[in-house]
Amino acid sequence: MQAEHISAKVGPQGIASPMALEVDRSTGRLNGASRHYEKHVQDLAGLYFDEVAFAAHCETHGDDLAYVVDDFRANEDEGLVVGTSVLSPGVVGREYAMTRGHLHEHAAAPEMYHCLSGHGVVVMESLGGELRVVEMRDGTVVYIPGHWIHRSVNVGGDMLVTVFAYSSAAGQDYGVVERARGLSRLVVRDGEGWTLVDNPRYVARDVAS
């Protein structure tokens, strides 16, 4: 049975209508999304440790899409944002392609990822520097509790496609990652797989301040 598609997002009393959104399995894009966000490789200056390798990578791949996010929120009163993230594969120096990473502005807000395809890891770091890494493959559901910085890394050769859901009040704070010059560990290529190494640039946060 086909899911019913309801185009009207808001009913007469301002109440959102139930509806189905569909992920295009070939692209990972969310049909019916209300917002679209994308980053190209050249937008990610400062993200990777090996700046020489990044500059060289930009010469040939600078205009390539690094990641695309489609999300949906029925209206301003709805408390949930759902969407898809498509992270392109690649390596810069030894580091695998990744998102910038963020803490929620409302730090207690959790998030859910459901991997639809590809092979990735979610790197999570507390403000105190504790690190957790969860591997994602087709079907993996990752629960990201509040107060954990989170970043997705594509450690496979294909697009990493994930569905996410989080509170519309969460917000994103990217500065907490930038000020620390990344996360404490880098996800790098190790033969055909991946491993973690220390991030030499990392500046530990003063959690008391």
Ligand SMILES: [Fe+2]
């Ligand atoms: Fe998030």
